[in-house]
Structure formats: C-alpha cells, structure tokens
Amino acid sequence: MEVKVYQNKVKVAKEFSKFLIEKSSNKKVFHIALSGGSTPKIVFDVLAEEFSNDVDWSAIHLYWGDERCVAPDDEESNYRMTVEHLISKVDIPEENIHRIKGENDPKLEAKRYDHLLEKELPKELGLPQFDLVLLGMGDDGHTASIFPHEINLWISPDNCEVAIHPESGQRRVSITGRIINNAKTVVFLVTGDSKSEKVRIIIEREEGYLKYPASHVSPKTKDLIWFLDAAAAQQLTIDQS
Numbered sequence: 748m749e750v751k752v753y754q755n756k757v758k759v760a761k762e763f764s765k766f767l768i769e770k771s772s773n774k775k776v777f778h779i780a781l782s783g784g785s786t787p788k789i790v791f792d793v794l795a796e797e798f799s800n801d802v803d804w805s806a807i808h809l810y811w812g813d814e815r816c817v818a819p820d821d822e823e824s825n826y827r828m829t830v831e832h833l834i835s836k837v838d839i840p841e842e843n844i845h846r847i848k849g850e851n852d853p854k855l856e857a858k859r860y861d862h863l864l865e866k867e868l869p870k871e872l873g874l875p876q877f878d879l880v881l882l883g884m885g886d887d888g889h890t891a892s893i894f895p896h897e898i899n900l901w902i903s904p905d906n907c908e909v910a911i912h913p914e915s916g917q918r919r920v921s922i923t924g925r926i927i928n929n930a931k932t933v934v935f936l937v938t939g940d941s942k943s944e945k946v947r948i949i950i951e952r953e954e955g956y957l958k959y960p961a962s963h964v965s966p967k968t969k970d971l972i973w974f975l976d977a978a979a980a981q982q983l984t985i986d987q988s
C-alpha cells in the first residue's frame with residue numbers, strides 16, 4: 748500500500764490524472780471502474796480540462812463501482828455526475844461507456860451488470876479483472892456502496908449486489924470485494940477533514956478497523972494507492988510519500 752498526500756484537492760486531481768495517463772498509456776484497452784459521490788468531480792474536471800489530450804480515450808472503457816438506483820439524469824446519479832464533469836468534455840466512444848442502469852429493477856440490474864463484467868473484462872484467477880478501480884470512502888468508512896451495516900456484501904459470491912444506504916434507504920448497485928480485490932490496481936481518492944479519522948483508523952489498522960468496508964480493500968496485486976489531500980491525511984502518523 749502506498750499513501751500519497753498532496754496539499755489540496757486540485758493537486759490530488761492533477762497527480763491522479765498523471766497517474767492514470769501513465770497507467771493507461773500504450774494500452775489497447777483499459778478498463779476502469781469509477782467511484783461516485785462528490786470527490787471525483789474535481790478530479791474529472793481537471794482530467795478533462797487539463798490532461799484530456801494525453802489520454803487515448805478510444806482505449807478507455809468506463810464502468811462504475813456503484814450507482815444509485817435512480818434515472819441516469821437524476822441529480823443523485825453517479826453516471827450523470829460523470830457525464831457533467833468528464834464524458835461531456837472528452838472524445839470517448841459511446842460504446843466504451845458501460846453504465847449501471849439505475850433506472851432498472853435493482854436486483855435485475857445487479858445480475859445484468861454482473862454478467863456484463865464477466866463478458867467484457869479479461870479474467871484473472873477466473874474472475875473479471877479491472878485495470879483500475881477508483882474508490883472513494885464515506886465518513887462512515889464505506890466504499891463503493893458497501894456500508895458498515897451490510898459489510899457481509901463484501902464477501903458476496905457475486906460480482907455485484909444490491910445495497911441500501913443506511914440513512915436514506917436509497918438502493919444502490921455495487922461491485923463487491925471479489926471484484927475490487929481482483930483489480931490490477933486500486934486507487935482511493937479521499938479528501939477533506941471529515942474523512943481524516945477513518946483514514947487514520949483504516950490505514951494505521953487501529954483496533955476495530957475491520958468493521959469499516961474500506962479496510963477490506965486489499966488487491967491481490969498489492970497495488971493499492973491512497974491519494975489524499977492534507978486535510979484527509981492530517982491524523983496520520985505513518986510515513987507518507
């Protein structure tokens with residue numbers, strides 16, 4: 748695991764963009780699962796507005812690690828957020844975009860997306876393998892849409908599950924631990940003061956850390972990088988690069 752700390756969100760966005768360019772360069776196809784929420788917005792803006800000419804978008808295939816069970820034009824939709832901050836600004840072929848269809852019946856959509864990952868992704872150890880899974884982390888230590896109250900979903904035998912937001916009751920479709928930990932590379936993008944306590948507990952493996960789903964992210968390749976701003980990293984005592 749590598750922990751990279753940068754002064755602010757814009758710097759995190761710039762450094763992640765350079766990381767993505769390096770990882771995806773010279774690849775004929777690059778399968779990436781995107782995170783949702785608010786953190787990626789600035790990252791996608793910077794990637795699209797400052798670095799898009801350095802990316803071969805024809806090779807990039809976009810998937811989502813999770814999606815809210817809402818229409819694609821709903822303000823809650825991770826797909827809509829990605830269109831507004833990235834897809835609408837770059838020349839990525841329509842056929843390279845593999846959204847989770849939040850408007851569908853959640854259980855049926857989880858099955859459909861599960862099968863899509865089996866069909867579209869290369870296999871490693873018999874499981875679909877992303878080149879890169881981008882994750883956020885909630886203040887409660889959730890990641891993708893695996894929340895602490897449903898941590899059992901992490902070990903699901905399926906690639907995708909239907910999850911429920913603990914406060915709003917909103918249903919979501921999420922990829923599960925077996926897919927996340929089978930990725931070649933996993934990146935956490937975490938910024939802001941509100942994340943600093945869980946960042947410390949999870950990265951420093953403090954007592955009780957395993958109750959937080961984000962602590963179970965441990966790719967078999969060991970290629971796990973935390974991109975943090977100073978605010979999210981402020982409670983860390985370990986060495987940071």
Ligand SMILES: O=C(O)[C@H](O)[C@@H](O)[C@H](O)[C@H](O)COP(=O)(O)O
Nearest residue numbers: 783784785786883884885890891
């Ligand atoms: O659909 C979602 O909300 C995300 O995929 C979720 O896992 C997100 O990454 C965290 O909740 C952090 O969200 P913020 O970036 O908004 O803090």
